[in-house]
Amino acid sequence: MKKEPVRFGIVGLKRGLCALSLLREDNVLLTAVCDSDPAALAAAKETIRSELAACGKTQEVGYFSSYEELLRTDVEAVYIANYATEHVPLVIQALEAGKHVISEIPTVDTLEEARALKAAVAAHPELKYMAGENCCYWAFIQAWKQMYREGKLGQAVYAEAEYLHCADWRSMKPENYPREHWRFDHPAIKYLTHSLGPLLDILDDHCVSVSCMVPDVKYNPYRDKPKTGVALFKTAKGAVIRILIGFDAYVGMDHNYYVMGTRGTLETDRTAPLETASTYAKFADVPGTYYNKLEIPLHLSFPGESTAGHGGADHKMLMDFIRCIQEDTRPPLDVDAGIRMSLPGIIAHESSLRGGELLTIPEL
Numbered sequence: 001m002k003k004e005p006v007r008f009g010i011v012g013l014k015r016g017l018c019a020l021s022l023l024r025e026d027n028v029l030l031t032a033v034c035d036s037d038p039a040a041l042a043a044a045k046e047t048i049r050s051e052l053a054a055c056g057k058t059q060e061v062g063y064f065s066s067y068e069e070l071l072r073t074d075v076e077a078v079y080i081a082n083y084a085t086e087h088v089p090l091v092i093q094a095l096e097a098g099k100h101v102i103s104e105i106p107t108v109d110t111l112e113e114a115r116a117l118k119a120a121v122a123a124h125p126e127l128k129y130m131a132g133e134n135c136c137y138w139a140f141i142q143a144w145k146q147m148y149r150e151g152k153l154g155q156a157v158y159a160e161a162e163y164l165h166c167a168d169w170r171s172m173k174p175e176n177y178p179r180e181h182w183r184f185d186h187p188a189i190k191y192l193t194h195s196l197g198p199l200l201d202i203l204d205d206h207c208v209s210v211s212c213m214v215p216d217v218k219y220n221p222y223r224d225k226p227k228t229g230v231a232l233f234k235t236a237k238g239a240v241i242r243i244l245i246g247f248d249a250y251v252g253m254d255h256n257y258y259v260m261g262t263r264g265t266l267e268t269d270r271t272a273p274l275e276t277a278s279t280y281a282k283f284a285d286v287p288g289t290y291y292n293k294l295e296i297p298l299h300l301s302f303p304g305e306s307t308a309g310h311g312g313a314d315h316k317m318l319m320d321f322i323r324c325i326q327e328d329t330r331p332p333l334d335v336d337a338g339i340r341m342s343l344p345g346i347i348a349h350e351s352s353l354r355g356g357e358l359l360t361i362p363e364l
Contacts, residue, residue, distance in 0.1 A: 131338025189229030
């Protein structure tokens with residue numbers, strides 16, 4: 001088992017900068033970063049120098065505008081954090097170059113990519129591939145998973161989640177971006193892993209069919225594809241899951257989750273921001289919760305944990321990836337988990353194009 005620090009690289013220096021929290025860890029050594037945008041690369045250089053100084057470290061970091069050049073260095077693992085629709089080609093390149101990979105979500109953008117990713121990971125069993133779904137690392141999600149596995153909810157009957165993220169459409173003008181941005185033409189329902197991923201992780205289940213509808217209302221003149229989608233999924237274990245992704249209309253920024261079982265329910269407080277929202281529960285074996293909900297003060301992080309980077313989830317996710325390399329264990333969110341949380345959104349979008357037709361989700 002490897003115990004020396006893992007030489008780590010970052011690709012995509014906007015979202016990818018969340019990985020700078022690794023600079024404070026002794027088992028990781030950031031050795032290379034990459035971005036095709038010169039301004040992003042220059043800004044990252046200053047940020048990394050500042051972070052290294054704050055950590056009291058003086059390590060050398062290579063800065064590259066070419067991904068191929070980064071892959072020719074001695075990095076052992078790379079964090080793929082480029083545009084959301086462009087992960088798979090870079091993941092396959094990294095695997096073929098002998099690098100471990102953690103990839104941002106969605107893990108795949110098409111069914112063909114799902115098949116290609118699955119094959120690429122299978123062709124390199126000596127390497128680790130992990131899906132970077134940080135929402136699975138929120139404290140309340142991890143606690144719900146434990147409660148469900150302990151049988152406190154019985155068998156899952158229904159679950160739902162919502163990802164609401166409305167940006168002022170006036171800030172999304174094309175001239176505000178260096179090139180065509182994926183947010184303009186990416187159907188909202190395909191960006192569902194923040195919602196579906198945690199539910200599937202809690203329930204240890206996967207989706208087998210879907211029907212999806214999108215509104216006809218067009219709110220943002222700069223976004224061509226549907227920016228709101230509602231999908232109903234049937235799972236392999238017989239539960240139903242509803243997912244709402246809303247990137248338009250006046251919805252602000254929020255995540256909501258709900259799980260209903262034969263012996264209890266769990267839900268987030270919709271009246272409070274997620275950062276401070278408690279869990280509300282009903283348990284058949286807890287007297288008084290038939291009519292009244294039990295408040296459980298669970299939030300994004302457990303007491304004593306860092307709250308930086310999506311409530312501390314980014315760092316916990318990245319450290320799990322590093323540990324699976326050093327201990328030679330299966331990644332917590334492996335390629336199968338990554339595909340199972342991303343592929344349903346692709347098929348849901350196809351369903352919406354067919355007027356909500358019920359479609360089967362392939363099992364890869």
